[in-house]
Amino acid sequence: MVLVVGYMVFVVLMATNLFVGPYVSFRKANASPASKVTAAEVFLGSRMLKPLSLAAYSVVSLFSSAGLTGLPAHYYAYGWRMAWHNLTLLTCMPLGTHGFVPVLYRPRIT
Template sequence: MVRALEGALFGFLVLANLSLGLYFSFRKRNTAADSSATRNEVFLASRMLKTLPLAASSVASLFSSTGLVGFPAHYYAYGWHLSWGYLMPLLLIPLATHVVVPVLYRLRITSIFEASN
């Protein structure tokens, strides 16, 4: 019973994601405005994102499927000693937001890995 329910849920999630992808890909083909979308418009939202969507995107990019499965399993198996690693980001986030991000913003680059021309 549980295996069938898991399979049905997995199939539903795959079909939902596939249908969303197909819907938006066909929708973009049918509109003339989206055909001229530049990289800046697609990936950076023309640099017009508000604070909350930008913060949500940044937080979501920190999570990975391996981490979501692996960290609770590690805590269960070996204890909470890994949680000490969460203290360092609390110290480094203010440094990053007040020093690194303003520099990247003034340079108008989107990633620290962006190569200069």
């Protein structure tokens, strides 16, 4: 049963991941019929993603079925050692946001 639920969560997350960019770009294209839709607009979401759409896209791309089903088992097996993992995330988050995001933002990849 857990395996089936894990696969279902994985499929929903991946479908959402694949749906957000094309949805936003096609919605923009349908709003103004004279505009021409390019492949870059489809895959980059026309660079007009709203914060909620971008957040959903980021969450979906970070989660996996193995992670979602494995986290409770890992926490059960190792207990409070997971607190060190959470502390590490909190200390490394500023490094990611101030170190890696600008590198990706300047060439307008995201």
